[in-house]
Amino acid sequence: MWHLSAASRLLFIPSTPRGHVQGVFLSRLAIEPMSAILPPAVLEWIEGTSIDPQSQDLISTASQIYLAILSAVCFIASYIAGSVLLSIEIFGAGLLLLVLLVSPPWSFLKRHPVKFLPARTKS
């Protein structure tokens, strides 16, 4: 088995001048998410825009239904008015409304935060 492990080592851990430091760094990264390489400010911003899972579920079903109804309304309105452009305009306006309503982390989307168990302390 020796040759196999040697091969895998050759493949995945290239020897570098700073071999030791590199190794430590690698092992740290391997258990941490990829996002570790992003600047913390960006990460914080992304985390800050999160909402709770329950609201997320609500949003995905609601937006699906909303868009289906919106396209039906667009089609009927444009057919009656005899103008294709009208349907695109209504759809655009409706979509803008949806985006404004749903994409920012409004407070009403954070009403059911995940409650973590309290950290256990060794007694």
Added chain:
Amino acid sequence: MFSSEIARLRKLGVQGLLFQALNFLTVVASGLAMWKALCLVTNSESPIVVVLSGSMEPAFYRGDILFLTNPADTPYEIGDITVYKLPGGDIPIVHRVIESHITNTTQRLLTKGDNNTSDDLVLYSPGMEWVERKHVIGKVRGFLPYVGYVTIAMNDFPQLKYALLGSVGLFLLIQKDQS
């Protein structure tokens, strides 16, 4: 930047790596298969094209998408909007047929852009007087406005292409750890 890549590879292992590659190839292959199937059904070498010039305005503008078919054994009719490729040139041209002469071996066509004042004789290769069946890629059957403008914009402004690629890459990176 590189160290993280290596870490990821290490985590995957050989098998995981092959699996990932296979996944990627499946996506590419199914896309290609769909395109080729569309080519087969429409009998055209390029069934979807993007308009690049204004010579057919106001019917087609730059950036509109056209869907073509090339029915075998049926001659093109006059008034059809055809897409043809000249022997020397590499950019297909979308113009309307204004003359058709059917001999017992071939069909000769003369084309003209709706927005041009004269016919296409000046566009043809030297010594060429007609567009023939073999030059024609297909005739326009369907139309979707604006959508193709993305490709034109990316050709005109390469920075846009890099910005798009970069943001997609960044997005993938963010997506990864949150799933």
Added chain:
Amino acid sequence: MHSTLQRLNHISSTATTYVLILLSLISITSYLTLPPVAPGKLEIRDLIVQRGRLRRWGAKEEDLASLRFDLKTDLEPLLNSYNTKQLFLYLTASYTDSLDAQDHEVVLWDRIITRGDIRDLRSVNKSKSSKSKSTKSKRSRAGRGRVWVEEGKNKYTWKMPSGSFKGVQNANLTVYYSLMPYVGLLSSGVAATATSAIHVPNVA
């Protein structure tokens, strides 16, 4: 967790699907509900064939035909139908040459009828959307689909690849329309027909 970026991503992909559904719905409905067209009247006043030379370098002397025609047809319902962007009207002559047994078809005249004034940002020649149009368009827009041409002349020279009309006896003249939609399938049909085939005279 679910960030704004992910929500935007989700919404945009769902919205794209629904836009495509909406557009295909529009295109199918408009194609199925196209109003029928009653072919109008096309009358040929005269047709003259004479020897001449085109104004092209190295042009040979050949038979050139010129004609005058009256055209009256009503395409107003078609022009104002749901998904019509423009109509392309074209007068064609189709005939057979008995000498070499070739079928010929040529466009002699055409006209583009747009629905309203199309103002497209991507337009290459901006000069065409001139100021004089805006004052006139309000009045002429209503009747744009009613085509009435008196003593129209052929826009394109009518000639033969062989240079002679000797083998041609009669030609059928028809006006067709080609409909450009805002989105979807193109369609075409007959806009006006002549009462009978016209005799093509020979040059003495």
